[in-house]
Amino acid sequence: MTTINAYLFFDGNCENAFNFYRSVFGGEFAHVGRFSDMPADPNFPIADEVRNQIMHISLPINKDCILMGSDTGGHGGPLTVGNNFSLSINTDSKEKADTFFTKLSADGKVTMAMDKTFWGDYFGMLTDRFGINWMISFAEPA
Structure with a gap:
């Protein structure tokens, strides 16, 4: 989901x-x-x-x-x-996170490339071509 x-x-x-x-x-x-x-x-x-x-x-x-x-x-x-806001997408797979990130960042600006973070999530940030800020995250199930 x-x-x-x-x-x-x-x-x-x-x-x-x-x-x-x-x-x-x-x-x-x-x-x-x-x-x-x-x-x-x-x-x-x-x-x-x-x-x-x-x-x-x-x-x-x-x-x-x-x-x-x-x-x-x-x-x-x-x-x-x-x-002063972003839309935050939380996915149920790393693949979905990568797909959303790639598609939303096309002709936009990557602020933080998708990568594993110190808090444990696979996470990235971008601004799309329309100026909307996005945060994309996948957390491994506990």
Whole structure:
């Protein structure tokens, strides 16, 4: 099964926003990860002022819909309110992830090539030829 969910980006207030969304929709966060949880990488140093900001948070709305988000953490350029979202595709196979990534990135811009990540997913990011941001992920079944 493939699902598409909204992924929202914030400029340091992601945690506040998601506490608000939780008060609206109910439920509990499925995951809260901070930039301080990332392995050190000299190519992407984490500034002290963003270490406690949200790297990834997810709030299940129902069995088929998850609201996800992150602070920019100073990466990816300045945040533009109104364009601070991506559509997140979660697939049930690596092959589907690669197919979606290849087709969506045609004549677009690859931000992060599909690859295994430190959190375990096979993941990539791109902007399609129409300017829509996409995140594609496949997680091996537990």
